[in-house]
Amino acid sequence: MKLKRQKPKEKFSYDPQKVLKKLEDLAWKILEEVKSGKNPYFDVPTRGLNNVYFDEEARLIKLGDKLSRRYFLNVAHARKFTQTLILMAYIKRLVSEGKHASLREAYYANKHTIPGTRENTFEDQSESDPIIEDLERMLGVLREEMHITADRRGYIYGDIVIKDGEDEFNASKLGTGGWAVPGTVEHIQFPEVNVDYVLVVETAAMADRLIEEKYPKKENCLIVATQGQASRGVRRLIHRLHYEEGLPIIVFTDGDPYGWYIYSTIKQGSINLAYLSEKLATPDAKFVGMTMDDIKEYNLEHVTEKLKGIPPDKKGGPTGDYKRLIEELNYPWFQNKEWQRQLKLALKWGVRIEQQALANKSLEFVAKEYLPEKIREGKLLP
Amino acid sequence: MAEARDLFKEFKVQSVSEFFRRNAAMLGYTGKIRSLTTIIHEAVTNSLDACEEAGILPYIRVEIEELGKEHYKVIVEDNGPGIPEEYIPHVFGKMLAGTKAHRNIQSRGQQGIGISGAVMFAQITSGKATRVITSTGGEIVEAWVKIDVQKNEGKIVKKLKHPNPKGWRGTRIELEVKDVKYVRSKQGVYWYLKLTAIANPHAHIELVEPDGKLVVFPRSSEDIPEPPVEMKPHPKGVMVDDVYTMAHRSKRSSVRRFLVSEFSRISDKKVDELIKYITALRLIKSETNKEVKEKLYEKLVSGDVDSVLRAFGRKWKKELEKVAKIMDKSPEKLTWHEAEEIVEAFKLMKFLAPPTHGLRPIGEENIKKGLTSILKPEFVTAVTRAPRVYAGGIPFQVEVGLAYGGQIQGSEILRYANRVPLLFDAGSCVITSAVRSIDWKRYKIDSFDSAPLVVLVNVVSVHVPYTSTGKQSIADIDEIHNEIRLALMDAARRLSFYLGGKFRRMYQVKRRKTLEKYLPEIARSLHILTGEPEEKIKEYFLKLIESKIEVEEVSEVEAEEAEA
Numbered sequence: 001m002k003l004k005r006q007k008p009k010e011k012f013s014y015d016p017q018k019v020l021k022k023l024e025d026l027a028w029k030i031l032e033e034v035k036s037g038k039n040p041y042f043d044v045p046t047r048g049l050n051n052v053y054f055d056e057e058a059r060l061i062k063l064g065d066k067l068s069r070r071y072f073l074n075v076a077h078a079r080k081f082t083q084t085l086i087l088m089a090y091i092k093r094l095v096s097e098g099k100h101a102s103l104r105e106a107y108y109a110n111k112h113t114i115p116g117t118r119e120n121t122f123e124d125q126s127e128s129d130p131i132i133e134d135l136e137r138m139l140g141v142l143r144e145e146m147h148i149t150a151d152r153r154g155y156i157y158g159d160i161v162i163k164d165g166e167d168e169f170n171a172s173k174l175g176t177g178g179w180a181v182p183g184t185v186e187h188i189q190f191p192e193v194n195v196d197y198v199l200v201v202e203t204a205a206m207a208d209r210l211i212e213e214k215y216p217k218k219e220n221c222l223i224v225a226t227q228g229q230a231s232r233g234v235r236r237l238i239h240r241l242h243y244e245e246g247l248p249i250i251v252f253t254d255g256d257p258y259g260w261y262i263y264s265t266i267k268q269g270s271i272n273l274a275y276l277s278e279k280l281a282t283p284d285a286k287f288v289g290m291t292m293d294d295i296k297e298y299n300l301e302h303v304t305e306k307l308k309g310i311p312p313d314k315k316g317g318p319t320g321d322y323k324r325l326i327e328e329l330n331y332p333w334f335q336n337k338e339w340q341r342q343l344k345l346a347l348k349w350g351v352r353i354e355q356q357a358l359a360n361k362s363l364e365f366v367a368k369e370y371l372p373e374k375i376r377e378g379k380l381l382p
Numbered sequence: 383m384a385e386a387r388d389l390f391k392e393f394k395v396q397s398v399s400e401f402f403r404r405n406a407a408m409l410g411y412t413g414k415i416r417s418l419t420t421i422i423h424e425a426v427t428n429s430l431d432a433c434e435e436a437g438i439l440p441y442i443r444v445e446i447e448e449l450g451k452e453h454y455k456v457i458v459e460d461n462g463p464g465i466p467e468e469y470i471p472h473v474f475g476k477m478l479a480g481t482k483a484h485r486n487i488q489s490r491g492q493q494g495i496g497i498s499g500a501v502m503f504a505q506i507t508s509g510k511a512t513r514v515i516t517s518t519g520g521e522i523v524e525a526w527v528k529i530d531v532q533k534n535e536g537k538i539v540k541k542l543k544h545p546n547p548k549g550w551r552g553t554r555i556e557l558e559v560k561d562v563k564y565v566r567s568k569q570g571v572y573w574y575l576k577l578t579a580i581a582n583p584h585a586h587i588e589l590v591e592p593d594g595k596l597v598v599f600p601r602s603s604e605d606i607p608e609p610p611v612e613m614k615p616h617p618k619g620v621m622v623d624d625v626y627t628m629a630h631r632s633k634r635s636s637v638r639r640f641l642v643s644e645f646s647r648i649s650d651k652k653v654d655e656l657i658k659y660i661t662a663l664r665l666i667k668s669e670t671n672k673e674v675k676e677k678l679y680e681k682l683v684s685g686d687v688d689s690v691l692r693a694f695g696r697k698w699k700k701e702l703e704k705v706a707k708i709m710d711k712s713p714e715k716l717t718w719h720e721a722e723e724i725v726e727a728f729k730l731m732k733f734l735a736p737p738t739h740g741l742r743p744i745g746e747e748n749i750k751k752g753l754t755s756i757l758k759p760e761f762v763t764a765v766t767r768a769p770r771v772y773a774g775g776i777p778f779q780v781e782v783g784l785a786y787g788g789q790i791q792g793s794e795i796l797r798y799a800n801r802v803p804l805l806f807d808a809g810s811c812v813i814t815s816a817v818r819s820i821d822w823k824r825y826k827i828d829s830f831d832s833a834p835l836v837v838l839v840n841v842v843s844v845h846v847p848y849t850s851t852g853k854q855s856i857a858d859i860d861e862i863h864n865e866i867r868l869a870l871m872d873a874a875r876r877l878s879f880y881l882g883g884k885f886r887r888m889y890q891v892k893r894r895k896t897l898e899k900y901l902p903e904i905a906r907s908l909h910i911l912t913g914e915p916e917e918k919i920k921e922y923f924l925k926l927i928e929s930k931i932e933v934e935e936v937s938e939v940e941a942e943e944a945e946a
Binding site for chain 2: 023024027028030031034035037039072073075078079081082085086088089092093114115116117119121
């Protein structure tokens, strides 16, 4: 199988004016309600598991249609109602001035004592963060689009040209460290894409190994190191590379419940950010390894490790890795024979296998044999 | 069995002071604090009663001077009708103990010894005579009174007369007492006068404490209570010695006439029935077969006196004639045994409930006035129940008052019997147990003990059933307990209604404040988002709040309660 760049399905869509319009429209709705003597309200899609479902067709975790109405005249709602307006006004300023702020900055920028009271607009960040999440859901706009940046983590390396504001550069010419993915990637554009696919790698150590072995050049791919669970920026970047640039996505993680969870999040989205799945998730992503079958295939039995936690058939179990494993067995998107086989084997053997265990063969093994072979032969999991 | 009259004679020969000492507890002279309270009680009661009878709004001033350790001078002055010179020895000297002359009148005192006891106490502890200054409007008489313990009479040891150019009228008495103590406790003089003032809103009461501090309990009502009237005793409420003593004092021609005219609810027909009952009782007692005896007695209890009599065949007519003869003889000749038979029959017979016109409650309006002016609460309500009867024939009436909030701190139960504050033995009193039996939570009082709530209960009766001779707590009689409960629940419902409205209003005000405080933030944010002027946005929101959250007007019922 030869991986090739496909036709894009989405276009670069970032437009600050759209975000501003959405904010202003909502504000006017409130004001008009008040003018006509009605109790103004915000409709906020409900958070939590009971308002989340798996859309089989889109193959995405999506938010349900449950709403909670936040009224001004309700004493229990009035504070949050006010906080929502305060942050809306703040975001309008950020977006129109072209500035970005972190969640924490957004909290500090808006924290002050309400005149004539001893009450603060926000007592701590745990009050402002959920309101920003609420706004994402209410407006259908990512917080990155509202210029509130997420934690940054992860980097990329490969032959693509990136336009970040006024800077334009090739991500394969920045040294072995690659280009660190910023908190917000909405405004990033890709004037030139010279790779065939994207390889998403869980650990930085493995990504560095592949770069040193010149894997991106030889295989003509872009390496994305997530450094653990993929940050929102990285997930958005993967999504955009797939949908806007037509690049196939291959994910390479440790062979353990946590690694597979990272894959699951990239592919289907997460329960917490279900409302963002359509912008963050990439259901077409494929999984290259590590798998339980790799252990037999490549004779890695002696470099496995035991799963952490208590197995389900033992007293107090399941906990730790086992607990996550059982959960994954029940994920709707893992209801296929390939994944059920891997997960059941892990449960049966009680072992995990790290990416770096491949170094047991030789340092080059992963770049020269394991990955090229598996990808060429199409030994990928859905 | 010794006859009561003999007992009385015996009592007379013993020394009055000895009697006083022996019966100190019954007369209220135990303990240093309580003795002082009792002296004040006797003097103030005299003043209130005198003013009531004369139709005068009372003004009473109490002064207590400390002369030494546990040594005080007590001065009580009133604006009453004054005491005519010739009555002074009688009022202050006659020990009325032992007689029950005023048995059927609702009185504050009921101690039967009154102010003379105070004079006696002063005399025993300090050896000093009581100084009385009084005038009925003419000359002012200043007299020093002592009690002649031999003759059981008051004796004026010194007397002066003064001109009265300003036409002063009233009475001032000064007693010097030892072995007493002034303490501002719940059993002391201050508390006693405070409670008296609440129950007597028509009286102005002042107290000068030993440290010179003046406390004023001002008058809040201009209505002078009507003096109580004497009521004929009801057959269900009398004891053997009552019947015996009354008969012997009676000037009626026969026992029948005595019964018909000196008791309430006894007619000629009832006397005929009484004869049958006494006859039946005699016959039953003569029956030897125990089983038959019990059966017949049961029948009698059920009221079927005729069939009981018939059960004895011819025998009963002869006996009936004998009993009938009792009714025809002079009441003076009624024997103790016959009086016993009459009372026993009374217990089995049915009578109309006694008349209640002699009861003198404080009244709902006056309770509210008293509580309001002395306690300054934010809410007050009172309930006076209709008269009821206990023990089959003793009329009584219950009234309660509730005062909530305002300057009241903590809860308090104010107990009264015939307007007289009860300060001791709260634990054994039916008022305490009835108040405690109320589920106050149901009336929006979360915890009775910490609520700012004063509960006043006044039990009115010609014969208050005290638990002991100290007359400081009322016996737990079901009928009285229930009446107190009913009155309290009625009053508590009104309180709960008031509190409901108050909480509702407070909630609305709070709600408005909560919403309004966010307006500057909202206006600023919406201004940034829409460009509308902040002031205008604020106006829109204020209008919305005003139209949606009305602070409800106090309803009429509540207003009426609150203003009282």
